[in-house]
Amino acid sequence: MRGDKLSADDSALESAVTALPHSGLVPADAINAAVFYDTDDAAFLTASLGCVLDVETAVLLTDDAELLPALPPDRRLPVEESALNHSPVDPEEVFARLRPRLAEGSGGLVVDMGWAVANLQGATSLESWGAVADRLARELGRPVVSIYNQDLTIEEQMQAAFRAHRQFLAPSGLHDNPYWIPADLLDGALLDDQLSFMLGRVVPDYESLRARRRTGQMHARGATPSWLAKPRALLGAPPGAERWHIHCLGHLQVFIGNRAVDWRIQGGAPKKTRALFAYLLQSGEKGAHADRIGELLWPEDWSEDTKRTRLHHTVAMLRKTLGDAGAVVRMGEYYRLSPPRGSWIDIDTFEQLCRRGLSLYKRGEDEAALRIYAAAEQLYTGDLFEDLPLEYVQSEQEDWCMPRRIWLREMALKLQYDFSKVLSRSQRSREALEHCMKALAIDPASEGANAEAMKIFVAQGRVDAMHRQFRQYRQALAQIGATEGAEIMALYRDLSRPR
Numbered sequence: 001m002r003g004d005k006l007s008a009d010d011s012a013l014e015s016a017v018t019a020l021p022h023s024g025l026v027p028a029d030a031i032n033a034a035v036f037y038d039t040d041d042a043a044f045l046t047a048s049l050g051c052v053l054d055v056e057t058a059v060l061l062t063d064d065a066e067l068l069p070a071l072p073p074d075r076r077l078p079v080e081e082s083a084l085n086h087s088p089v090d091p092e093e094v095f096a097r098l099r100p101r102l103a104e105g106s107g108g109l110v111v112d113m114g115w116a117v118a119n120l121q122g123a124t125s126l127e128s129w130g131a132v133a134d135r136l137a138r139e140l141g142r143p144v145v146s147i148y149n150q151d152l153t154i155e156e157q158m159q160a161a162f163r164a165h166r167q168f169l170a171p172s173g174l175h176d177n178p179y180w181i182p183a184d185l186l187d188g189a190l191l192d193d194q195l196s197f198m199l200g201r202v203v204p205d206y207e208s209l210r211a212r213r214r215t216g217q218m219h220a221r222g223a224t225p226s227w228l229a230k231p232r233a234l235l236g237a238p239p240g241a242e243r244w245h246i247h248c249l250g251h252l253q254v255f256i257g258n259r260a261v262d263w264r265i266q267g268g269a270p271k272k273t274r275a276l277f278a279y280l281l282q283s284g285e286k287g288a289h290a291d292r293i294g295e296l297l298w299p300e301d302w303s304e305d306t307k308r309t310r311l312h313h314t315v316a317m318l319r320k321t322l323g324d325a326g327a328v329v330r331m332g333e334y335y336r337l338s339p340p341r342g343s344w345i346d347i348d349t350f351e352q353l354c355r356r357g358l359s360l361y362k363r364g365e366d367e368a369a370l371r372i373y374a375a376a377e378q379l380y381t382g383d384l385f386e387d388l389p390l391e392y393v394q395s396e397q398e399d400w401c402m403p404r405r406i407w408l409r410e411m412a413l414k415l416q417y418d419f420s421k422v423l424s425r426s427q428r429s430r431e432a433l434e435h436c437m438k439a440l441a442i443d444p445a446s447e448g449a450n451a452e453a454m455k456i457f458v459a460q461g462r463v464d465a466m467h468r469q470f471r472q473y474r475q476a477l478a479q480i481g482a483t484e485g486a487e488i489m490a491l492y493r494d495l496s497r498p499r
Contacts, residue, residue, distance in 0.1 A: 031108075031143035032134040033174060034165040036150045036158075039368070045147065047171035049110060052143040057107030061098075067112055077101060079115045088245075088258050089125040094132045102136055108143035109136065117152050118375040121245055121255075122344040123160035130164020131183035137166075145169060151360055151368040154352040178202040244343040249350065249408065250382030252278055254322075261321060268317035272297050275392040276318055278385050280328065280337045281345075282400060287329075287336030296395050347408070350379045354415055366422050373419045380412045413442045417449045420456075429456050444476035447488050458495045466495055 031052050037045040046068070049055050060068055061077045061084075079085050083093045102109050111133070119125045133144040146165060148157070162179040169175070178201045185194050200206045242257035252274055254261040263270040279296060280288055294307035297314065315335060319325050329338045353376035360369035384405040385393065393401045416439035423432035433456045439449035450473040457466040470492050477483060 030134070030138050031145070031167060031174065032130065032137045032165050033143065033145050033167040033169040034161050034177075035145060035147045035169045036153065037147055038150060044171060048169045049145060049147075051169060051171070051173050052145065053108035053110075055110075058110050059101055059107060060110045060112070062110075062112035062114070064112055064114065068110070075107075079112075084111075084115045084125075084129060085119075087120040087125065088255075089119070089121065089128040090258075091128045091132050094129070095135060098132070098136060099140070102140050102142055102144075108145065109133075111144070111146045113146050113148045113157075114152060114371070116157055117371055118378055120247075120346075120378070122346075122349050123156045124243060124245065124342075124344055126157055126160040127164050130160075133164070134166065134183065149368070151365055152356075152371055154349070154356050154372075156349060156352065176201065242340065244339045246281065246339075246343065246345045247381075248278070248281070248384055249346050249380050249386075251387040252385055256323065263321060265317055265321050268321065269314065271389050271392075272314050273318050273321055275388055276314055277337070278388060279392075279400060280335060282404065283336060285336060287331060287334040290333050290335065292398060293335065296392060296398065296400075299391075299395070346379050347384075350376055350408075351411070353379070354411055357415070358418060361418055361422055366426050369422050370419070370426075373415060373422070376415055377419065380408075380415065384408050409442060413439050413446060413449070416442065417446070417452060420449070420452050424452070424456060424459075429459055432456055433460075444472070445480060445482065447473075447485055451488050451491055454491065454495055458499075463495075 033052065035045060035048045037048070046055060049058070055068065056070070057075075058071070059075055059077055060071050061079060061082055062068075063079050082097050083090060086093075098109065111129075113126070113129075116126045116129075129146070133146060136142070137144045146161075148161065153161075162177065163181050165177055166180045167174050167177055178198060180201070181194055181197065185197055196206075245255040247253040247255075254277070263274050265273070275297060276293065279293065290308065290311055291304075294304070294311055298307050298310055302310075315328050315330075319328050322328075326338055329336050353372050357369050357372035357376060360366075360372060385401060388401075393405075416435045420432040420435040420439065423429075423435065433453065436449050436453040436456060439446055440453065443449070450469060453469050454466045457463070457469060473488070474484060
């Protein structure tokens, strides 16, 4: 395999590919392209693919039987056979599985990126796929095209696509992606390397800029003090240490690369170490004052000196747990986490999925909404920091967790309730009822979920179950000192009428 850095021949080839007329097939070498398509416009997708490959001879990786229906079964490959459904994605395993299939014939590879919607490693897995796609295209000289259903693609996935694919594809032809970054620069280079490479792709005249910037000056950069935080790369992913994957919903879990963090480190107090991590995480870039941390972790009547000593020890244990002395930064009286750039947190993805699902539901795109909701449901495995000891979550000094926990819980409740409404609209009452029950497990007094459950029972001809549901709703309200609203009372009277 050739290196991912562009050679002069590579650059000449890419210039030639980009300059080709917008008709007919273009050379397949190093085509790692992406297409964003609308499911209602099949002609757009086939016309785009036709610019770089013969669709009839391509291998299609998908679980969607309706996607490119003209392709026969022997040209279709389930996602599970590629290992792209694993989380995290192992690039070597994916490459080893796909290479023989691509080497068999003369066509290219088309990959339905729907698998990325439910992947728990977020954009990182999509970037890993980009590196595999580029390697397949370079080694085998066959086009690899990743197709994204634009309705299912959330913001972080689109951002990752800019970093993962050399080109974008449309019926007008193949278009060079100036934001693409090779795998070796994505994970193992300085930001300066990334930006110089990107500039050279946008303006060929600057192709030698990267080499010039590395000559001489690079040797002095380690001595330059970082007075300000390093600027964030816009579309290029930040390089450096292995990124963190942080799961806050349900049990707190942190993965560094593919390794799960083990909080049970010798000499440490796992509960306090995890609580410190969670507290600093929600404190963001500003960080948390040492006194507030001390009051949270040691609310007993210890002296300030004792609390500071214990705090210093706990911070040291957290750094050791995370395997990086720079993982926790001290700034005067404040401490903050310093995760590697490009680290992932489940809350952001969960919120994006919920917003996208609601948008699709309102537009009547039910099947797409269901896929998005299923992915969001997979992320919400429980309350925010569910396994943290209550003494740290309900601190008398600072209510740092519960408001956010309640807000996310309400979002999960609405997710299940909306999930149920989409299924009901699709005449899938049994599944709709299951999601109503999940919503009611979160909040038995939810008027919307109870109303939806009552309507489903009547639709199923189970009037007795509808009455029982209404009684349970009133009992749940009584426990919190509330009474039923006018709308659900009117609904109950209407549903109780003989049919």
